[in-house]
Amino acid sequence: MTSLYIIIGYLALLIGLGVISNRFSKGTSADFFIVNRSVGSFLLLMSIFGTTMTGFALVGSTGKAYTSGIGTYGLMASWSGLIHSAVFFLVGIRLWAVGKRHGYLTQCEYFRNRFDSQGLGYLLFPILILLLIPYLLVGVISAGKFIQASTKGMFPEQFALNLPNGNPHPLSGGIPPELGGAIICGIVLFYVFFGGLRGAVWANTFQTLVFMITGVIAFWMISSRLGGLSAASQAVLDSEFAKPRAAREGLIGQAQFFTYCFIPLSVGMFPHLFQHWLTAKSAKSFKLTVVAHPIFIMIVWVPCILIGIWAAAHVGPLGPGQSPNSILGRMVESLVHSPVLSGLVGAGVLAAIMSSLDSQFMCLGTMFTKDIVLKKFGEDRFSDSQKVLIARGFILAIVAITYGLSVSLMNSAHVFDLGVWCFSGFAGLFPLVVGAVYWKGTTRLGAIACILVTAVTWSVLFYRDIIAVKPPGAEDELLIAGMMPVTFIVAASAISLVVVSLLTPKPADATLRKFFA
Amino acid sequence: VFGFLPIGLAYHAGYSIVAGLFWYLVSRFAWPESIEKWADEPND
Structure with a gap:
């Protein structure tokens, strides 16, 4: 029970942070939505890093390294560090400046004004929501x-679980996922509801420290139980099953390795990151984030990749039905036998998951408030405190809907495949934001074509990968000529934006003066 | 105004450090200082 x-204790500290952040609240909508644009360098770094790193950074990376070897780091981590x-x-920084100058809070607000098109906002809004919802579901x-x-066997009477043949289920006595998901949703709701984005920023900072420190502690304790760092890696070379994982060749193709660079472009269109950027006190606040982000990724990912390949030597092949995502937990359980470390790793994984959930709930509440209610009824119709109240209502509704969907999809095998497709969709919209920020020649119709082509290309490829029945022996992951599908989504999106913009009337001079120095 | 480590992993971990160093140099010598002033100008 020590680990529980x-x-x-970790979850109680988060509730405490929610209470304290509420005390610091000024009660204004600017404070609730963007912390009065007062976030300095350190908090901006921690909140953005915490938001971009999901539970995959600890659990998924270890499992992926177990199956695909060290190439996982180059594929996912070092590309992300640079991009x-x-x-x-x-x-x-550009969007922060535009947001500050014109008082924007959401992406739709910016794109509507940048392209003088109400319709563009209505087209983009549901696409952003539909891409973000699966991301939330994966987290919950x-x-x-x-x-x-983490709690299996702790409550043998309350949460007994049997297999169809009557034998106890391996997870019997663990807190049911429906209840665990409700606890996590409730705690995130608490500190976002009462603390607004300040609550999320503070919680993200705490959570980032938790998952970075616990990852390093787990790495150190596991390596010492394996006889030290060198002995652990030597065991990989001595194992016929594990040795191929010390290289990339044969496990990840060259074309896939290269075209994975398009996936990290998704951060340019994440609505929750847009909102975090707006919280910065100044452009200089971004300096630490830009410099330290690749280093932070290395600190989190290198230990997990090593644990993954060490596990290939220590655990050997997994049995049928066993998920590679269980590798980190199995290494901690089988090697360290420490309930304290199990508890710390548990808190670290939950911290990585929750540090993304909170910002996503917050930004969806902001989008529904700003882009639907205030857009329809007018900004002046509501007082500042009423705007905050409306946002809180939306946040409550979004958490409830997300939780309901997660319960109904709890045992769906495909939910976890949606992660890379969410990222691919946001990456497909990246040419839109680049065109809006840098190219005066981007037109309203060019932007609309870019969004529509992204939606169509994404849907066709998503259908082929997730919905269509695959022939026997087909690869699990859809690759086209060895390349990631996102390559074709980004290419189609960029080409449509450029071609249609060149063929259609230029934006008005007054609009361009508003957005370009 | 872009030991205990398998050697491929060492290469890419080093790559992350070089990326951090690259962005440090950009922040020192190629930072867009004028954007601060533009952001603070009154909304026209």
Whole structure:
């Protein structure tokens, strides 16, 4: 039960942060939505890093390294380190400046005004929502399942679970994922509801520290149980099953390895990151984020990748029905035998999941408030405190709907496949934000064509990968000529934006003066 | 105004450090200082 007490302690600290952040609230809508644009360098770094790193950074990366080897780091982490910082520098700072100058809170607000088109806002809004919802579901479901696995056997009478043949289920006695998901949703709702984006920023900072520190502690303890760092890696080379994982060749193709660079472009269109960018006190606040982001990714990912390949030597092949995502938990359980470390790793994984959930709930509440209610009835119709009240109502509704959907999809095998498709969709919209920020020649129709082509291309490829029945022996992951599908989505999106913009009337001079120095 | 480590992993971990160093140099010598002033100008 020690590990459960550590997780409860972590969750209690989050509630405390929610209470304290509420005390600091000024009660204004600017404070609730964007912390009065007062976030400095350190908090901006921690909140943005925490938001971009999901539970995949600890659990998924270890499992992926177990199956695909060290190439996982180059594929996902070092590309992200370079590209994320480039997007923060080239797009984030520009959008912060435009947002500050014109008082924007949401992407739709910016794009509507940049292209003088109300219709563009109505077209983009549902697409952003539809891409973000599966991302939320993955977070809630993985949190629920992780809590169940972490607490198995702790409540044998209350949560007994049997297999169809009557034998006890391996997860019997664990907190059911529906209840675990409800606890996580409730706690995130608490500090976002009362603390607004300040609550999320503070919680993200705490959560980022938790998952970075617990990852390093787990790495250190696991390596020492394996006889030290060198012995652990030597065991990989001595194992016929594990040795191929010390290289990329044969596990990840060249074309896939290269075209994965399009996935991190998604951060340029994440609505929740847009809102975090707006919280910055000044453009200089971005400096630490841009510089430290690749280093932070390395600190989190290198230990997890090593644990993953060490597991290939220590655990060997997995049995049928066993998920690679269980590798980190299995290594902690089988090697360390420490309920304290199990509790710390549990808190770390939940911290990584929750640090993305909170910003997403917050930004959806902001979007429904600004882009639907205030857009329809007018800004002046509501007082500042009424705007905050409306946003809180939407946040409550969004958390409830997300939780309801997660319960109904709790046992769907495809939910976790949606992650890369969410990222691919947002990456497909990246040419839209680049065109809006940098090219005066981008036209309203060019922007609309870009959004529509992204939606159609994404839908066709998504259908082929997730919905269509695959022939026997087909690869699990859809690759086209060895390349990631996102390559074709981004290419189609960029080409349509450029071609249609060149063929249609230019934006008005007054509009361009408003957005370009 | 872009030991205990398998060697491929060492290469890419080093790559992350070089990326951080690259962005540090950009922040020192190629930072868009004028954007601060533009953001603070009154909304026209």
